[in-house]
Amino acid sequence: MTTAALPPPPTTxxxxxxxxxxxxxxxxxxWLFMRVSGVLLVVLVxxxxxxxxxxxxxxxxxxxxxxxxxxxxxxxxxxDLLMLxxxxxxxxxxxxxxxxxxAERDQxxxxxxxxxxxxxxxxxxxxxxxxxxxxxxxDPESTLEVCQIG
Amino acid sequence: xxxxxxxxxxxxxxxxFLYVHVLDTALVRVSxxxxxxxxxxxxxxxxxxxxVGLVGAVLFHAFNGVRVVLIDFWxxxxxxxxxxxxxxxxxxxxxxxxxxxxHLANVFGE
Numbered sequence: 001m002t003t004a005a006l007p008p009p010p011t012t013x014x015x016x017x018x019x020x021x022x023x024x025x026x027x028x029x030x031w032l033f034m035r036v037s038g039v040l041l042v043v044l045v046x047x048x049x050x051x052x053x054x055x056x057x058x059x060x061x062x063x064x065x066x067x068x069x070x071x072x073x074x075x076x077x078x079x080d081l082l083m084l085x086x087x088x089x090x091x092x093x094x095x096x097x098x099x100x101x102x103a104e105r106d107q108x109x110x111x112x113x114x115x116x117x118x119x120x121x122x123x124x125x126x127x128x129x130x131x132x133x134x135x136x137x138x139d140p141e142s143t144l145e146v147c148q149i150g
Numbered sequence: 151x152x153x154x155x156x157x158x159x160x161x162x163x164x165x166x167f168l169y170v171h172v173l174d175t176a177l178v179r180v181s182x183x184x185x186x187x188x189x190x191x192x193x194x195x196x197x198x199x200x201x202v203g204l205v206g207a208v209l210f211h212a213f214n215g216v217r218v219v220l221i222d223f224w225x226x227x228x229x230x231x232x233x234x235x236x237x238x239x240x241x242x243x244x245x246x247x248x249x250x251x252x253h254l255a256n257v258f259g260e
Contacts, residue, residue, distance in 0.1 A: 035219045042212040049205060054249065058256035059193055059201070064182035067175070084172065091165035098162060119169070127172040130179055139182050 030093055037086045044083040068136035068144055077131055084127045092120040153235055157214050160207040167204060198257030202250050209245055213238040 053059055070076040095116055103109040137147035177185040191197055217234045221227040227234070 035222065038215045039219060042216060045208060046212065049208065049249075053201075053205070053256075054252055058253060059198065060256050060259075062189055062192065064178060064185045067178050067185070087168055088172075091161070091168055094161045095165055098158060123169055123172050126176050130172075130176045134178060138179075142182070 034090060034093060037090045041083070041086055041090060044079065044086070047079075048083060065144055067134075068146065071131065071134050072136065072146060081128065081131050084131070085124060088120055088124045088127075092116060153214055153217075153238075157211060157218070160211040163207055164204075164211060193257065195257055198254065201257075202246075202253060205249055205253070206242070206246055209242050210238070213241050 052062060071080075096113060099109055099112045099116065103112055136142070136144055174185075174188050177188055192201065214235075217231070217238050220234060221231050
């Protein structure tokens with residue numbers, strides 16, 4: 001008869017969680033993706049920097065012909081495509097975390113994340129199309145080797 | 151704590167640079183001249199110095215990211231997180247030295 005006086009357990013958190021649990025494993029997969037893509041990106045991005053900035057004349061050698069030369073090889077097309085997609089998704093998820101942490105109002109968070117997802121998707125589409133629709137001989141006067149045949 | 155802050159700051163900066171970099175590369179679909187004109191800004195001495203900062207941000211984010219992975223997945227990771235932070239910083243200096251020398255020679259050479 002004395003137990004009725006017990007206070008209720010402290011169930012209210014210090015601040016309301018901004019990311020509500022939906023019962024899905026989305027956050028777990030996002031967390032895992034950051035680690036897996038991160039490790040792959042360490043290799044891809046450092047390789048990219050080495051080949052483009054350290055080898056030969058580095059940044060001085062980068063021009064349209066340099067890109068044409070690289071993308072003549074399917075290896076570099078796949079390499080750059082993989083790096084584009086992984087880096088964009090990794091970065092988008094990173095910014096999503098930052099927005100969730102610092103934007104206090106529900107509305108602000110929603111619109112920032114909407115802007116993030118739409119702009120990131122646009123960049124991924126533009127980047128993918130750039131790799132696959134690249135035409136080394138876009139200039140009919142081109143003096144590049146690949147454009148000399150025929 | 152500061153490594154966490156630095157990881158965030160470099161991550162956000164790299165993400166915004168990535169937007170710019172994908173879009174400047176997309177100029178190869180416009181014309182060789184458009185692409186070459188914009189890429190010429192990367193060879194400008196001031197931008198060349200900023201690139202050292204960019205690569206510095208990439209390398210810190212990369213090595214510290216591997217440290218985070220090791221803390222999460224390696225059973226000894228949490229115990230040696232501090233030593234791993236020193237390893238990150240030493241590796242960073244070891245790679246930044248040759249890169250900075252080579253890159254600045256390319257930017258300022260000729």
